[in-house]
Amino acid sequence: MSDESNETVAVLNTTSVVGIAVCFVLAVAALFALPTVQARGGVGFDTAFWIISAVELVAALGIAYFVINLHEERG
Amino acid sequence: MDPTVLQAGYDLLGDGRPETLWLGIGTIFMLIGTFYFIVKGWGVTDKEAREYYAITILVPGIASAAYLSMFFGVGLTEVEVVGRGTLDIYYARYADWLFTTPLLLLDLALLAKVDRVSIGTLIGVDALMIVTGLIGALSHTPLARYTWWLFSTIAMIVVLYFLATSLRSAAKERGPEVESTFNTLTALVLVLWTAYPILWIVGTEGAGVVGLGVETLLFMVLDVTAKVGFGFVLLRSRAILGDTEAPEPSAGEASAAD
Numbered sequence: 001m002s003d004e005s006n007e008t009v010a011v012l013n014t015t016s017v018v019g020i021a022v023c024f025v026l027a028v029a030a031l032f033a034l035p036t037v038q039a040r041g042g043v044g045f046d047t048a049f050w051i052i053s054a055v056e057l058v059a060a061l062g063i064a065y066f067v068i069n070l071h072e073e074r075g
Numbered sequence: 076m077d078p079t080v081l082q083a084g085y086d087l088l089g090d091g092r093p094e095t096l097w098l099g100i101g102t103i104f105m106l107i108g109t110f111y112f113i114v115k116g117w118g119v120t121d122k123e124a125r126e127y128y129a130i131t132i133l134v135p136g137i138a139s140a141a142y143l144s145m146f147f148g149v150g151l152t153e154v155e156v157v158g159r160g161t162l163d164i165y166y167a168r169y170a171d172w173l174f175t176t177p178l179l180l181l182d183l184a185l186l187a188k189v190d191r192v193s194i195g196t197l198i199g200v201d202a203l204m205i206v207t208g209l210i211g212a213l214s215h216t217p218l219a220r221y222t223w224w225l226f227s228t229i230a231m232i233v234v235l236y237f238l239a240t241s242l243r244s245a246a247k248e249r250g251p252e253v254e255s256t257f258n259t260l261t262a263l264v265l266v267l268w269t270a271y272p273i274l275w276i277v278g279t280e281g282a283g284v285v286g287l288g289v290e291t292l293l294f295m296v297l298d299v300t301a302k303v304g305f306g307f308v309l310l311r312s313r314a315i316l317g318d319t320e321a322p323e324p325s326a327g328e329a330s331a332a333d
Contacts, residue, residue: 034150
């Protein structure tokens with residue numbers, strides 16, 4: 001027998017949804033940003049490339065974090 | 076060894092890159108996969124299924140952007156290699172893998188329901204695999220390139236071993252449906268991911284046995300299968316559903332419950 005007053009429901013965490021969207025847009029933008037980073041940042045290809053790669057990895061980790069926390073329990 | 080004994084493709088943009096045919100096809104397949112998963116997942120209310128859909132939609136989504144950048148030549152650079160001259164390197168491919176491979180592994184980790192430390196370890200070794208591959212791709216001497224390739228391949232073997240042992244055991248404990256789906260996906264990953272370093276070593280970035288056209292075609296086939304094919308197998312399985320939408324009981328079970 002369950003006590004209904006203690007039941008919780010899982011609802012979408014808005015912050016996580018926004019976080020996933022931001023990370024995705026960041027990752028897509030980074031794929032096309034290398035020439036801009038080189039030109040505006042005044043850096044060589046290798047440096048720009050590692051910056052882009054770091055952005056991709058951070059975006060993936062961000063998405064992993066936000067997906068794991070996609071729902072929150074509300075009582 | 077003489078490079079580019081095999082070539083294939085069609086120069087769609089008229090800029091001297093016959094591999095644009097395969098990059099264009101890759102972009103289309105990835106877009107189809109992305110929209111198919113979006114349509115399939117529209118209106119899904121199951122908590123766990125939503126997580127799988129979120130990850131699995133993003134994987135071909137970012138891959139389609141990577142293929143588009145390579146198609147238009149944005150994701151392309153040249154690297155001088157001693158004894159080989161100037162190589163065309165599609166660097167966007169590596170950026171794509173840095174984003175997509177951790178998410179594919181996250182799908183498998185969520186399916187096996189392993190703890191966060193295991194997920195972190197798996198993704199960490201995976202990142203090491205891609206980063207060492209990146210260093211190899213940008214290195215200027217054959218010795219450095221092959222050494223980093225070896226490091227990357229060893230990291231890949233560790234990832235695959237982890238999948239085939241720890242995660243497989245964890246998936247087995249979650250019941251036959253999860254175990255079956257996990258085993259199918261792991262077999263897919265084991266076969267496809269093993270093909271990547273082999274293609275790299277025989278392709279233009281390694282020994283140059285096959286030309287850029289064939290290499291791009293084969294990478295496209297591997298990428299589409301490893302991302303869209305993987306997602307298709309995962310999302311059609313009931314293993315992704317949480318307890319709230321578990322398979323309905325059979326007629327016998329239902330009447331017994333009544």
